Amino acid sequence: MADGLLIQDFEVFKGAMLEDNLTLQIDIVKRLQMLAKALGERATREELLPFIEQNIELHDEILFNLSEQLEHFMPLVGGYQHAGVLFDILAKLCATDELLVRERAVETLKIFAAELSDDLLEELLFPVVRRLFNEEWFTSKCSALMLFSTCYPRLGDQKKEELRNRFRTLIQDDSSLVRRAAAFACVDFFHCLEIDYVREEFIPILCDIAQDPLDTVRSITIDVALSLTDKLSEVEMNESVFKIIEQASDDPSWKSRYRLAINIAEIQRKIYYSKYRDRLISVFQKLSQDIEAAVRTVAASSVFNFSQSLRDSYIKQPQFDTTFEIVFEKSVMPVIRRLFTDDADDVRLMLSSNILSLGTILTECCFKKNMIPVLLEALEKEQSMVVQANYLQGLSNISRDVDLKESLDTIKAAIRSVLVKSQTNWRSRRSVLMTFVDLAKFCNSDYFSANFKLYYATLLGDSVCAVRRCACLILPLLAKQYGIKWVAENLIPYYAMFTRDARYLYRYVPLFGISELLNPTLSKENVSYLGGFEKLIEGNGRPSNRLAVVALAKIDKYCHEIDKQLEQDVYKDMLFLRTEVEYSDNDSVPIYFEKSLEEIREKYKDIHTYSIEEIDFDQSRWTYIQGILYLIHQNFLEIVKTLNGDVTENIQIRAIFTLGQIYDFITCLKKELSESWVQQALGQLSEEQLKRIDSEILKKMSIDHEDMDIIDTSLMDHVALPTSILKELPIIDEDVTNQSKITKNQIEVILEKKCPETSLDNMSECDELMENVDKDILN
Template sequence: MAASDSAGDDSLYPIAVLIDELKNEDVQLRLNSIKKLSTIALALGVERTRSELIPFLTETIYDEDEVLLALAEQLGNFTTLVGGPEYAYCLLPPLESLATVEETVVREKAVESLRTVAQQHSPADLEQHFVPLLQRLAAGDWFTSRTSACGLFSVCYSRVSPSMKENLRSHFRALCQDDTPMVRRAAASKLSELAQVVELEYLKSDLIPMFVNLAQDEQDSVRLLAVDACVSIANLLPQEDVEQLVMPTLRQCTGDNSWRVRYMVAEKFTELQKAVGPDITRTDLVPAFQSLLKDSEAEVRAAAANKVKDFCQNLDKAHQESLIMNNILPCVKDLVSDPNQHVKSALASVIMGLSPILGRQNTVDHLLPLFLSQLKDECPEVRLNIISNLDCVNEVIGIQQLSQSLLPAIVELAEDSKWRVRSAIIEYMPLLAGQLGQEFFDEKLNSLCMTWLMDHVFAIREAATLNLKKLVEQFGSEWAENTIIPKVLAMSRDQNYLYRMTCLFCINVLAEACGTDITTRLLLPTVLSMAGDKVANVRFNVAKTLQKISPHLDQAVIQPQVKPILDKLNADPDIDVKYSASEAIAGIAGLG
């Protein structure tokens, strides 16, 4: 008898422990117990999970948000633990409670899990269990449950009976007209999802009136979400219906009083363009795009400027050039000198993409002057966005034209009095080198790169050093041996000790890029020759450089050549030189 009592106690153990842990004051302990739910459910088996664990969890929805969030997430993956899809409805009660709580992230996670569970229901179970839950949430007293309901219509609509579908559309219509802005906002955000699954006749008769109302809502936060629905609905309608059913609302959104709605239109503009097709784009969207590019709010202009290339690229080929030249380019010219730097920067990141669309002559006549103007802009981001996209133009007009027009501007930037500007152009030099090719680079830009190594600002010398490494990686070690290395090694004999130090810094990074042969044959002798430098700081860096390049040396030279020099530096009168040499000796010994 005692044994069977004990067995009975054991069978209750997981639930008893869970109850104790969930009542504990320590949030972390409660959180950990929720994260172990799947293990507990496995121990209990499917029947006891359904009859004991799920009801218990349904009654404990009163906890900290963090714990509830973990619970909402766990329950979405619980279907197999309650016995599979035919018992998935058992998970609905706790998730329904979680979908009504105050904390938004918990509700969102509960809705996500409800959507997952709904997909595992049979059509009969959807009608019997899931739809009633959705109806309760949609008619709930608190706005929290009604906002959650909005996210559940699209997952069950297509698998229920026609009468039930009508009921669901009716409920969704009520949510679109709810008194609470948060609910209307949630309905507007889910309208496009529902539009994807509703039959075309009801899309026209039921959903489009909802969309039109939401697009005229008194709250701009609701109206801007209607713009997203506009894209989905236009994609779903036959072309002839778009003009009549969607365009009046879209025109209204483009000229909305709220800049946030206009911003959303600008953000979605190329998606709208694809959805409405070439004819409506030509008659309606081109003028709308012009007005967005001239908008009074900088945020709207920047969002529209960002879309210039894509919008122009997607224009109907037969009218593309004339639409760009007559309608878009005049606006673009104004934006080049926009007072807001974010607008100019957004434009600079895409404007070069117009070159392949407009062709050689238009690029030379109309775009090059704009590029040159942007290359002289006071905002570094504008200049760099132009430089980083030079390859688009190079393909269209060729290197000769580019060099005549753009090179003076690049050189001007490279010699700018502000060191941060020089630093930024250095950063783009490897990119430029790749775009313009080795021959052009050697002829026009190589000397600039060497000049930076002798800049009076340390940050520039440092950036120039890293630049050399990237160039070698791009053009190869043979190019480095012929073009770069002789000039770098010549710096080891410069009167200014700072440039002798820069020579060592260059060797540090070039060793890795050039490989063992060049490092041993060309770089090492120069480093060794500098070990007797009269400036302690140089000797200190010789020791550091020897340690740094030793993995890239032919190991046969370490003992006869490197070690004696380090031993000599280890006996240096300067304490820092000694320390650096001893570190290098230890480091090289570690290699062996």
């Protein structure tokens, strides 16, 4: 080391490593690469690494970080020809007591092995493995076993034989930890072995593992048996693999039976031969009746996967009996019915999370005959709110072809039950919102309006922000199902109501709703807004062709009218401030949905918000673009203007951001309207037709605009109710208009009992009641 500064840095490093300061040592080890680069290759391999090797007795956290750093050291020592000291240090790390350090050191060795030639692997890595498996202490042997499958395929015949012999010795080691590590290693090692050696030398090993006195070793037998299914024939499986499986189903230790239950569907998938079907079904039935609840829970969670694998076995073996649904009704349905009434809540919960997915593999007739009665009984009689919520979530797996109209009242009662019971479980209320999207497949807009609309509005005003945010997320999905016109008439009034809410967090709700309608989170798509119109217009001779042209003309007129609105000073000032204020376009939606957001996106990925269908031209509906423009003109601009004058700065900023989204939407739409194909399409309309369209739009806007400032705050009566009040309300099936009056009167009576001085006319006192009596706001 020629440079004095480097000498000083190296001395600082050595001093820090010898001190008893854990924080300093971890920090300096994380900067080890920088020191090595400064020292150079020679000094690194001759001074730095030898010092580390001599002082390896460090804290486990330091050693773990050291294992990570050494992964990048190969070029810093001058390449593999100078890597001996690196492998020596890693061998010592593989022998430490801490499992995490050993696993990280093994991972680094595997990364090096992937870059080594076969000759260098035999020269550098194999000696490390040999050194480890010849040690007396169990930690070294366990690390060596993790490297067997990495080395074996690339060694010569003599060293391969040495590894095989050593492996058979380790599987019978006195240490149970070594035997367990060897059992785990079998899974990968068997994949590397030649088939002859598997048959002659290693199938007896499987029997040794299955008869091990330690249950944690025996439980791994199932994984090992699965690894052999790809190498053995149908006949060979009977005396080895299948014998092990049947033994595990009767094992006195629940751990072995639990492991079997986890893998039962995969076993059925790999052992698909017809001669084993009935035996595997018997094993599955036995697991579903296991005395240990944990085993039954896993069996319940495997019902769908096992049934799917069972069905696939018929497809793979077409020469055999193909009556899968007969077998399902005879053998699997009894399992479902038994688990359905299990005493353990966890068992029923796991069953509810997957059995409605059977709708994707059963015919409509079979599903309706067997699963719909189970669903309805669960919704009526199940006492666990979480289980009920799971069944409601599972409605998404039911085909549209299955008629649930007769079951809607039962589903409605179950939803109400979940809402009542979910005082401390907001995730269940969030799941109910997703159920509304699924229910829209089975009921018409009139039924939804009469029975589910107020529940939706209730959750829109939920006390938990994640629930309110989810209500906004599904708004575009409901618009695609029932039409944007239905949303404008039935749901937007509730959103507008929240602009007057006394709680500032609730005043975000209308702004979130506007953002979702413009840029849906759950159906993101990089397509043009008018692409659907272009396809329809190209289809000459279709009735929708002319209607699409008329709709385009209306959209063009709406854009011009909105442009005029945006020229008002209040909106121009807001758009100017948009460039001056900082606002992140991140509503923390992934946080609210935790791990489920991507699953929900995948679930609704086929819903294209701005797509056009012929039904959209029906007189009772609007095209999505036309409806959004109408709402912008009639509602949204007024909402953002009102909230821009809010007393809370964050609300003002969000209103400015939302107006910016509206402006961007209109700008992009105007750009598409200027394209040649749009102008050619509009050229098909006569001057008289265009004037009539303009007159119709202007008349509609002027009539509706007169009532823009009137927000029906009485809607709050339906969404600002504590759960304790909800429990006392009967289920009302009358017409919606009558229902509002009846509900309000009943609520007032109940409020008088609970708090005589509080009435619905005094909203501030009602708010206080909500906060003190119950945090969950439900209808």
